[in-house]
Amino acid sequence: MSSDTVLRLSGITKRFGSLVANDAISLDLGRGEVLALLGENGAGKSTLVSILFGHYVADEGTIEAFGQPLPPGQPKAALAMGIGMVHQHFTLADNLSVLDNVMLGTEPLWWPFSRRAAARAKLVETGQRFGLGVDPDARIADLSVGERQRVEILKALVRGARILILDEPTAVLTPTEVESLFGTLRQLIEQGLSVIFISHKLDEVLRVSQRIAILRGGKLIAVLPAAGADKALLAETMVGRQVQMPTRRPREPGATVCSLRDATVQSADGRKLLDGVNLELRAGEIVAIAGVAGNGQQALAELLFGQHALHSGRLELQGRAMPARAADWVRAGVARIPEDRHAVGIVGDLPVWENAVLERMATPAFARAGIVKRAAAQAHARQLIERFDVRGTDSMGLDTPTRALSGGNMQKLILGRALMGAPRPRSTAADPPGGSGPAWGGPALGPGGDPGSDKPATLIVADQPTWGLDIGAVAYVHQQLLDAVARGAAMLLISEDLDEIFALADRVAVLHNGRLSAARPAGDWTLADIGLAMAGSEAEHAH
Amino acid sequence: MRIEKRAVPSRRLQLAAPLLAIAFTLLVSSLLVAWAGAPVGKAYALLLEGGFGSTFAWSETLTRATPLILTGLSAAVAFRARLFNIGAEGQLYAGALAAVALGGLHGGAGFALHPALLLPAMMAAAAVAGALLLLGPALLKSRLGVDEVVTTLLLNFIVLLFVSMMLDGPMKDPTAMGWPQSVVLQDALQLDKLVARTRVHTGLIWALALAVALWALMKYGTLGFQIRAVGANARAAAFAGMPVGWVTVKVALLSGALAGLAGAIEVAGRTSYVTLDMSPGYGYSGIVIAMLAALNPLGVVAAAVFVAGILVGADSMSRAVNVPTYIADVIVSVSLLSMLVATMAAQYRIVFGRRAAHAG
Numbered sequence: 001m002s003s004d005t006v007l008r009l010s011g012i013t014k015r016f017g018s019l020v021a022n023d024a025i026s027l028d029l030g031r032g033e034v035l036a037l038l039g040e041n042g043a044g045k046s047t048l049v050s051i052l053f054g055h056y057v058a059d060e061g062t063i064e065a066f067g068q069p070l071p072p073g074q075p076k077a078a079l080a081m082g083i084g085m086v087h088q089h090f091t092l093a094d095n096l097s098v099l100d101n102v103m104l105g106t107e108p109l110w111w112p113f114s115r116r117a118a119a120r121a122k123l124v125e126t127g128q129r130f131g132l133g134v135d136p137d138a139r140i141a142d143l144s145v146g147e148r149q150r151v152e153i154l155k156a157l158v159r160g161a162r163i164l165i166l167d168e169p170t171a172v173l174t175p176t177e178v179e180s181l182f183g184t185l186r187q188l189i190e191q192g193l194s195v196i197f198i199s200h201k202l203d204e205v206l207r208v209s210q211r212i213a214i215l216r217g218g219k220l221i222a223v224l225p226a227a228g229a230d231k232a233l234l235a236e237t238m239v240g241r242q243v244q245m246p247t248r249r250p251r252e253p254g255a256t257v258c259s260l261r262d263a264t265v266q267s268a269d270g271r272k273l274l275d276g277v278n279l280e281l282r283a284g285e286i287v288a289i290a291g292v293a294g295n296g297q298q299a300l301a302e303l304l305f306g307q308h309a310l311h312s313g314r315l316e317l318q319g320r321a322m323p324a325r326a327a328d329w330v331r332a333g334v335a336r337i338p339e340d341r342h343a344v345g346i347v348g349d350l351p352v353w354e355n356a357v358l359e360r361m362a363t364p365a366f367a368r369a370g371i372v373k374r375a376a377a378q379a380h381a382r383q384l385i386e387r388f389d390v391r392g393t394d395s396m397g398l399d400t401p402t403r404a405l406s407g408g409n410m411q412k413l414i415l416g417r418a419l420m421g422a423p424r425p426r427s428t429a430a431d432p433p434g435g436s437g438p439a440w441g442g443p444a445l446g447p448g449g450d451p452g453s454d455k456p457a458t459l460i461v462a463d464q465p466t467w468g469l470d471i472g473a474v475a476y477v478h479q480q481l482l483d484a485v486a487r488g489a490a491m492l493l494i495s496e497d498l499d500e501i502f503a504l505a506d507r508v509a510v511l512h513n514g515r516l517s518a519a520r521p522a523g524d525w526t527l528a529d530i531g532l533a534m535a536g537s538e539a540e541h542a543h
Numbered sequence: 544m545r546i547e548k549r550a551v552p553s554r555r556l557q558l559a560a561p562l563l564a565i566a567f568t569l570l571v572s573s574l575l576v577a578w579a580g581a582p583v584g585k586a587y588a589l590l591l592e593g594g595f596g597s598t599f600a601w602s603e604t605l606t607r608a609t610p611l612i613l614t615g616l617s618a619a620v621a622f623r624a625r626l627f628n629i630g631a632e633g634q635l636y637a638g639a640l641a642a643v644a645l646g647g648l649h650g651g652a653g654f655a656l657h658p659a660l661l662l663p664a665m666m667a668a669a670a671v672a673g674a675l676l677l678l679g680p681a682l683l684k685s686r687l688g689v690d691e692v693v694t695t696l697l698l699n700f701i702v703l704l705f706v707s708m709m710l711d712g713p714m715k716d717p718t719a720m721g722w723p724q725s726v727v728l729q730d731a732l733q734l735d736k737l738v739a740r741t742r743v744h745t746g747l748i749w750a751l752a753l754a755v756a757l758w759a760l761m762k763y764g765t766l767g768f769q770i771r772a773v774g775a776n777a778r779a780a781a782f783a784g785m786p787v788g789w790v791t792v793k794v795a796l797l798s799g800a801l802a803g804l805a806g807a808i809e810v811a812g813r814t815s816y817v818t819l820d821m822s823p824g825y826g827y828s829g830i831v832i833a834m835l836a837a838l839n840p841l842g843v844v845a846a847a848v849f850v851a852g853i854l855v856g857a858d859s860m861s862r863a864v865n866v867p868t869y870i871a872d873v874i875v876s877v878s879l880l881s882m883l884v885a886t887m888a889a890q891y892r893i894v895f896g897r898r899a900a901h902a903g
Contacts, residue, residue, distance in 0.1 A: 305782065327784030336782070344782045349775040354768065358783040367765045374763070 004031040006194050007052075007083075007163055012061035014047055021047040022058070023218040029163065034185060034195045036205040036226070038238055039215035040470035041407070045198050048215070049165050052196075053085045054078045065163065084156025085165040088172075090148050092140045099123060099136040102155050119158075126157050131187050145292065146177030153184065164188065165196045170204055174292055175498060175531035182208050200238075200470065201499065202231045216240050239472050246478040246503065249486050253506070254283035257459050257490035258304070263313035265299045273299035275514040276313070281459060281490040286481075287519050288493040288505035292534050296514040297494050298339070301463040304492060305329065305336045318458065330359045335418035335457035335489070339464040341407065345414045348403030352393055355402045356381035356417055365423050380423060388416035388480070408473035411465070415477060419484050421455045457484055460491040466500060478504060498530065512536045549892050560885035561835075567885075568878040575873060581864040589863050594856030602741035606813065608844075608851035609743075610635070610822070612750040613805035614829025615836065615843035616757050621677075621798035622830075623761070623838050624774040626684070626791055628677060630695030631802035632826025633702035637676050638669030638803025639810045639817045640706055640725070644714065646811075647726040658731035665732065666807050673803020674796040676702065681795030685788035699826070707819055716816065725817040734812040744812035751844065753801065758840035770794055802826060831879050837886060850875050 007029035014022040022044045029035050039045045050056045052063060054075040063070040071077045092101050103119045123136050132150050140148060149169060156164055170178050185195055185208055199205050205212055206226055214221045214237045222237055236242055258281040265274040274296050281287055291297060302308035303315065306322065306329030315322060317332055329336065336359075338344040346355045357366050357377045366377045381398055384390065390412045393400045405413065462481060466474040481504065485491050495501050501508055502522055509519035510533035517533055573583045594604050614631045621628035628634075646665040656664070676698065683689035709715075710723040734744040761767035769790045772780040781787045805825060814821050832850055836842030857871030 306784070307782065325784070326782060327786075330784050338782055343776070344778050347772045347776040347779045350772060354772075358772065358779070361768055362765050362785075370765050371763055372765055372768055 005029070006031050006066055008064040009048075009052070010062050010064075012048065012051060012058045012063070014044075014051060014056060014058050020218045022051070024061070025215075025220045026061075027213055027220065027223070029194050029196065030210075031194055032189045032192050033211065034189055034197055034209040036209035036212045037196055037198045037215065038200065038202075038205050038212055038234065040200060040238060040472070041468065042470075043215040043238075044218040045215055046167070047218075049085070049167065049196065049198065052078070053083060053165065079159055079161075082160055082162035083165065084159060084161025084163070086149065086152045086156060086167065086169060088168045090152055092148060092151060094141040095139070097137050097139055098134050098143075098151050098154075101140060101151060102136075102158050106159065122158055123154065126154060130154075130157060130184065130191070132157075132184060144177075145172050146174070146180060149173070149177075149181065150184070161193070163194045163196070165198070167198045168200075169197070170199065170201065172293070172496075174534045175527050176535060178204070202234050203499070205234070206231065214238050235471060239470075246475055246482055248482055251284045251486055253285040254488065256280055256282050258317050258492075259315075260303075261314040261316075263303070263315060264311045265296075265303060265308060266311045267299075272514050274303070274516075277514075277516045279492075279509070279516060279519065281492055283458075283488050283490050284485060285506045286485055286491040286493055286504050287507045287509065288495060288501040288522070289509055289511050289516070290495065290498060290501050290530055290534060291511035293496055295511050296516075297463065297511060299514075300511065300516075301339065301461065301494055304334070304459075304461040305338065306334070327359075327362075331363070331422075333421060333455060333458035335421070335460040335484070337411075337414055337418055337460070337462040337465045339467065339494075341410050341414055342403075346402045346410060348401065350402060351399045352385070352390070352402050352405070352413065353378050353381035353398035355413060356384050359417060360422055363422065376423075380420075384413070384416040384420055387420070388412045389476070390416065408469050408476075411469060411473065411477060415465070415480055418460070419457055419480060421457055456487045457489045460484055460489050461494075462491065463494045464496065465493070466497070474500075498527070510534055549890055553889065553892075556889040557886070560889045561882060564881040564885040565878060567881045568874055571877050571881075572870060572874045575870060576866055579866045579870075581866045586860055586864050586866055589860040590853070590856040592856070593859030594852030594854075598738070599741065600852075600855065600859075602738055602743045603855045604848060604852040605747055606742045606744070606851075607855055608847045609747045609750050609812065610805040610809045610825045611828055611832055611847035611851055612747075612754060612844055613801050613808065614825050615832035615847050616750075616754055616829075616840055617673075617798045617801035617805070618829045618833035619836060619838045619840055619843050620757060620761070620770065620801070621794055622774075622833055624770045624791060624794040625777070626681060626794050626798065627692045628680075628695050628795070628798050628802075629692055629830065630677060630680070630698050630702075630826070631798075631805070631829045632822060632824065633695075633699035634673035634676050634799050634802035635806040635809070635822055635826050636702050636706045636817075637672040637806065639806030639821065640709060640714070641668040641672035641803070642666070642807035642810050643725045643728065643817050644668070646728050646732045647714070647816075658729075662732055662811070665811065666804060669803040669807030670800035671803070673801070673806070674799035676803070677795040677799030678792065681792050685791045703819065706817065710817065710819060714817075723819060727816045728811060732811060733815055734808070742813060746808035746812035749804075749808060753804075754840045754844050757801075761840060766790075766793060802829070805829075828875075831875060834879055835882050849878075 005028050009025060009027045012022050012025045013020070025048060037045045037048070047056065051058045054073050054077060057073040065081045065083060068081065070081060093104065099116065099120055102123050103114070107114060120136055127133055132154050134147060134150055134154065140151065143151070153164065169181060173181060188195060197205070197209055206229060209226050211223055212226055212229060212234065213223045214234070216238060260277050260279040263274055263277040264272060267273050277300070279287070289297065289300065299308060303310065306324055306326040309324035317334070322328060322332070342348065347358065354361070357380055360366055361372060361377065366373050366380070378398055385393060390405070390409050392405045392409050402410065402413070460481060465481065466477050469477065481491065493501065493504055505522045507519040508522050508525055508530070510517045510530060512534060513536060569587065573587070576583050576586045592600065594600055614635060617631045617634070618628060642665045645668045646661060677695065680691045680694040680698065683694060684691045707723065710725055714725045716724050716726045734746050737743040737745060737747060761770065769780070769785050772783070772785060773787050773790045777787050809821060810817060828850060832843055832846040835846035835849070853874050854871045857868050860866060861868040861870070
C-alpha cells in the first residue's frame, strides 16, 4: 500500500435479498486523484457510495480511510474522517442563505449564540482557496443550479472533506456550468483532495478522471487508466456486450406536419410559460429543443400532447387547428412520450396489456358498445411486447402489474404504445381515415418497420425519452425513434441531454424563459453557442 | 431481519390475509367478551348460531345484508375512482323519500298507474335522487377541487333534516297517530318475500344482480377500465386522453344511484314507509364493507353477509349471555382495521439474513 492511498475498499459485498448489489469489490483511491465510477443503472454505483458514506452497512468487507478503519453505518463518522458527499438532488434549504445552509448541522443546538462571524470567515476563505466564489448572503432560491452545486461542494469542504463523492454531478448542468465544475475539480486535486466521480456519461468520464472503475451487475469489471481508453471500449465493458449505436439514414424533410405561430401559453396565475413561440415540424425531420429544465419545456410538451390550450397564437396539425383534447391528438396519429414515465406515462397498478392500449381503449379497435375487446387488446399488447422487446413479463404474462417493470422496459412499453399506433382496419383497400393519403414523401415503411397492420405515426413528441435509462436502452429508444422518422414521421425532441440532442436532431432550437430561438441546423451550433443560449444570452445572436 | 416490498404481490398471501384478519379479530374481541363476564366459547357459538345457524337466522342476515350490499357497491365503485363518497347515508334516505313520494302519492294510490309501471318508476326515482345528490359534490370536486369527503359528509345532515321536515310535514302519514313517518306504500308496491314467513325479499335478488353487473362493468367495460385508470393514476389517465372529470361524474351518478336504490328497496322490501331511523347507518357501514371487500363488487356481497351476520348474531347473543350488542360494532371495526393491515402486509415480505457481518 503506497502512502498515497487515501481510501481503500476491501471485498465489499452487499446483498438485498437474492440480489447481490456489490460483489466483493476492492478499490483504492489515491491522493489527488479523480476516480470515475462508471456503470449502468443498477450496476451498484449508488450502493457502493452509500456504504462508503454510511447509509448502508456492507454484509462483508472493510473500508479504510487515511489508514484508519471506517466504522460502518455512521455518516457522521464518515464526515469526521473527511469524506464528503454531494448528492444528485441537492440537500439545500431554499429559503435560507448560503451561509445558513453551510452552517446547518455544524453547531450544537443548545449553544445560545451562533458563531456566524467565524463561519463566514471560514466559508469565504474556503471559497477563495478553491476558486468557488459564492455570495454568503445570497438566498439559495435565487441561485442557479450550477451555483447551488458549488454551495453543496463548499458545504462538504467547510466540514473538512478530503475525499469528495459526486453523484451524477453534471446531470443538471448546462455545458458552461459543466466546464466550470471541471475547473473546480482540477483545483481540488491540485490541492491534494481526492474525488470519486459517479457518472454514466462516457465523454465526461474520459475528460475528468485519471482512472475509471467500471461496475456491471454488482461486480467490479475493470479499472482502467483514462489516458488511452476509448469510448467504444468503455461502453462495451460497461454493458457487457457490443452496443448497437443508432444509425441514421440520410433523409429529406417533407411537408410541414405541425406548426406553431406566435404561440403563447399562460399558467393559471397569468405567467407566460411560452411566449410567442414559432416552430415548424416537417415530415422526416427531428427538431430538438434544448434548454435548462423549467424554461417552458413542460408547457411546450403539454401543448403538443393535446393537454394544454393556447392562450394566443395558432397551432396546426396537418393544416388543421387542433383542440386541446389528448384523445384527438392520439387519433390524429401523434405518438406521445411523456417526461415522467411513472407518474404520467403509465398506470402502474394496471396490468401490462391494459397500459399497452391505454390511449386507445375506448376506440373501435379495442371496444364495441362499451365492452372492451379483450382478445384484440391482448393480441395488440402481445405484439407490442414482442416487437419492442419489453421484458419482465415472463412469470405473469400480460397480467403483470406494469409497476413491476424496470424503467427501460416501461419506456419500451410507452414507446411501443405510441409508435405502433392504431391497428389498421382489416379491409386491405382502406385509406387512412381523413381521406387523403400520406402527405409526406418518405417511404411508407422503412427497414425495421413491420409491414403488418399499423398506421405509422405522423408526429412524434418525445419529452426526455431516455431520461434515467442505461446505455443499451438509450440506444434502443434512439434507434426506434430514428426508424419512425425515416418512415416519414415528424419529430419534436425535448431534452436536457446535449449528447442526445446532437445524436438525433436535424435542427436545434433553444428554449429560455418561455422564448424559443430560431431552429438552426444542428451542425451550425457550437457547444459554446448553445451554452450561451441556454443561459439566456440568445438575444444578441437572434437578430 | 428486514421488510421489503414485493414487486408483485403474492396471490396466496392475498387470499390468506382476510382469514388471518378474521382470526385476529375474533381473538381481540374475545378479550372484551371475557371482560363482560361471559364464557367466550359459548358467546361465539351463540353469535354464529344467531347469524348463520338456522333458516331463520339466515333469513334475517340476508334481509340485513340487502341494503348493505347496495351501499357497499356504492362505496366500492366510488372509492375505486378515488371519489370518496361518504354520503351514502344521505343518498339512501333521499332514495327512500323519492320512492315513497312517487309511490305514496294521493294517499298511497300513486298516479293511479298500474303497480307494474309504478314500481320501476319508484326505483328509478330513487336512483335519480341518490345520483343527483352526489352530482353536486362530484362537480365541485372536478371543477373547483372541493374536497368531496367534506361535502358528502355534511350533505348527510342536510338530507336527514330535510327528511325530518317532510315526515313531520307534507309527507306525514295522517293515520300514524302523530309519529313522524311517511304514508305506507300500498301492498302492490311492496316487494315479494323470497321465503314464506321470513322477511327476506326479492330486493336481495336485485342487490346480487347489481353486484354481478357492477363486477362485469369493472372487469369488461370501457367505463370500468376508465374508472380503474382514473382511480389509480389520474394524471396518466388524463395524458392518455381519458375524460377524467366526466368519468368522475359518471362514477358519482352510479354510486349515488346505488345508494338511492338501497333506500327504495329497503322501503319497498322491509319497512313499507320511511322513518328517520330506518337505516342504522347502512350508508356508513357500506364504506366498511367496501374496504373489507378490497373494493371488489363480488367481495362486497361476501363482506355484507359477514357484517350482517355479525350484527344479527350479536343481537341474539346479547340476549342470551348479556354481552352488550355493541360487541358487533367492535368486531366489525376491528375486522376492518386488521383487514387493512393484513392486505398491506401481504404486499411485503420479511427477509431473514445476516446483518453487518463487518470484519474487523
